[in-house]
Amino acid sequence: MNIMTASELSGAKMDMGLPTPLYAADGHRIFWLGNTDETAFRCNTYLIVDRHEAIVVDPGSKQYFSQVKQRVAQIMxxxxxxxxxxxxxxxxxxASMTDWLAVNPSMQVFTTPRTQVLLPHYGRSDYRYYDVTEEPVYALPSGASLTFVEAPFLHFPGAFVTYDSLAxxxxxGDIWAALDMDxxxxxxxxxxxxxxxxLFHLDYMASNLAARGFVRRIEKLAxxxxxxxxxxxxxxxxxxxAxxxxxxxxxxxxxIYADMD
Incomplete structure (x- = not known):
């Protein structure tokens, strides 16, 4: 598999039967895992591998768990x-959270308290919970880190984004999401x-105030x-x-409330 840098992302070629490598340096790798469903509402799942540690980002629905797991198996x-x-x-x-916990019950779940309250409704509450609001920086074995930035009301009150310091x-997440058959x-x-x-943001995101406030939180990040x-x-x-x-x-x-201005 060919590893690409950020400057080489545009025009990247994929083999839809394999995970797509997006970054590699100093024992730190990032992959796009899919999925292959032909729908405008295509879901992206990513995998961060840092030496002996691996974190799946937004693992997706139960419908695609087998496909995502198979792609992970091609890496590790x-x-x-x-x-x-x-x-x-x-x-x-x-929704595939419970499937992943069945694969590795000791897996950590990185999320916010507002999300954490709802996750047990998928059927599991016995997992290691990492509160990203209490500990917004997570150190990785290579010396890289993940920084978690809250993004309230884009589109959920407990939404957040994840910044990889090395890559x-x-x-x-859903911010900058797009709907596209092509x-x-x-x-x-x-x-x-x-x-x-x-097509996504006008209906799902709360307001310009929320969008602008979030940009202020991240605009100094490289x-x-x-x-x-x-x-x-x-x-x-x-x-x-963007x-x-x-x-x-x-x-x-x-x-919705434009006439209230």
């Missing part, structure tokens, strides 16, 4: 996955991509790529435009 034994990041509790993000990748791994034209993001849970990866040439998109976005209550 699935039972060695040591953690999962759940940016919020929706089933397309988190400088931002795993953004899907590609990375964004080509950002201007054309805006319409695909609007971000080389944005990896959302739906749609295409936003490469380094489009990161500034931040500007949120700054000016009118969505949710801005639209």
């Amino acid at each position: 034994p699935p039972e060695q996955v040591s953690g999962m990041v759940l940016c919020h509790q929706d089933p397309d993000v988190a 400088r990748y931002l795993f953004s 899907w590609e791994l990375t964004v080509g034209s950002f201007e054309e991509h805006i319409e695909k993001m609007n 971000i080389d790529a944005i990896l959302p849970q739906h749609g295409s990866i936003i490469g380094p040439q489009h990161v500034t435009a 931040l500007d998109y949120l700054r000016t976005l009118r969505c949710g209550t801005d639209i």
